[in-house]
Amino acid sequence: MTEPETPADDYDNPWKTMLAHAFPELMAFYFPDAHARIDWTREHSFLDTELRQVVRDAELGKRDADALVRVTRQDGAEQWVYIHIEVQGQRDADFAKRMFTYNYRLYDRYDQPIASLAILADLSPDWKPRGFDLQQLGCTHRFRFPVVKLLDFTDRLHQLERDRNPFALVTAAHLYTARTRHDPNARYRFKRRLVQLLYRHGWTRQRVLDLFAVLDWMMRLPENLEQQLWQDIQALEGAQAMRYITSVERIGRRIGWKDGQLAGKQEGKQEGKREGKQEGQAALLVMLLSQRFGPLSEDTRARLEQADAAQLERWAKRLLDAATLAEVFDEH
Structure with missing residues (x-):
């Protein structure tokens, strides 16, 4: 096989x-x-x-x-x-x-x-x-x-995993991604290890969510291994009584997971299309707004996450000409 x-x-x-x-x-x-x-x-x-x-x-x-x-x-x-x-x-x-x-x-x-x-x-x-x-x-x-070469950190991977600076984890993820380019099973093991570290550094919930998004975006896995990872995270959060990575639940629904089980294909597919598209629009708008106006507040992020597709499209169009973040969200 x-x-x-x-x-x-x-x-x-x-x-x-x-x-x-x-x-x-x-x-x-x-x-x-x-x-x-x-x-x-x-x-x-x-x-x-x-x-x-x-x-x-x-x-x-x-x-x-x-x-x-x-x-x-x-x-x-x-x-x-x-x-x-x-x-x-x-x-x-x-x-x-x-x-x-x-x-x-x-x-x-x-x-x-x-x-x-x-x-x-x-x-x-x-x-x-x-x-x-x-x-x-x-x-x-x-x-x-001045120049920094990420490959120069290769011999310090274990030290990177202990470092509380988020870019230590991002650097480790980058190196593990390159190392496992043709080995999805090894990438799954490294990704699971890095996700576990998100709970051990005492970071805020928003920092955990931001870093999880980076890990998930960078260390892509085949669908069967992604599903296994979601189960691992659910078990990890249950054991530590922490529900930080709420985005995992949304991502899980996108591939048809509900309550730890694989739901019916058609239901998962239809729901996934709707939610996946809308979440993708929100994530893209977060990135564009951050690049244009600097880091977003938690209130602004929450507003984007809760918006419907029509609102996201309206705000995205305003971004082209808005001089300030307030102008993007101005409904008048």
């Missing part, structure tokens, strides 16, 4: 989601020196409109997960930080040039010095671009940027 194929992996969206929801933790985990220079008691904001304009002008093609963020340094000065996460499975000869181009175009357009930081999630162990140089007739330009 042929083993089921592991579904195609999706890296970009989980990274985009976590970058928007936990930016200070990202900086603390990957760039601790830069994190120490930022005053995190002051609000930080995502400058998505500014970044989109520069990227469009530069005509540099596909972007993966990246962000432009305004922060305040410890000395009180404002600083713009450009984060680029390169998610790919091979070298990119133009990567350093793109980092340089974004940096100087942002500086030229907004007259702001830009801190460019790179996270490389590719699978080429000997590729780690750190800068871009230009030289002509005695004139030189030397651009250097």
Whole structure:
């Protein structure tokens, strides 16, 4: 009997989601020196409109997960930080040039010095671009940027599992996903282990839900193993008297599960289509709003989760022109 194929992996969206929801933790985990220079008691904001304009002008093609963020340094000065996460499975000869181009175009357009930081999630162990140089007739330009390579964490997987920073878990999930690309049973075991860790770090319910969504999005499994995982989570939550991952119940209904049993095919299929589509619309809108306006409050997330399809469609259309989050939800 042929083993089921592991579904195609999706890296970009989980990274985009976590970058928007936990930016200070990202900086603390990957760039601790830069994190120490930022005053995190002051609000930080995502400058998505500014970044989109520069990227469009530069005509540099596909972007993966990246962000432009305004922060305040410890000395009180404002600083713009450009984060680029390169998610790919091979070298990119133009990567350093793109980092340089974004940096100087942002500086030229907004007259702001830009801190460019790179996270490389590719699978080429000997590729780690750190800068871009230009030289002509005695004139030189030397651009250097800090870079983090996720493969460098491979020997620290057990340490990552004990670390309370959410990006330790995201990094572990990324490495386990790459390691189990052709082994769905091994991926199931690693995914189950990481889900168990969600209950052990004392995170808030919203943080648990956010991280579960990342794990589920990143570490895709064949349907039979997904169903087994839902049963495992139900047992885990029952044993610990914690009902954090309520989204699991909705996902379970999407594949026909009710009260731990596989419901009738037709009922599960019809219900799954309706709920799956609506939940997908809500999840997409959460991601787009987070990227446009920064991390969303729990009240806003709850409002999106409880909205019907018509409301979600109406808000999605307003997102195109809205200058503020309030304008998206303004019913007048």
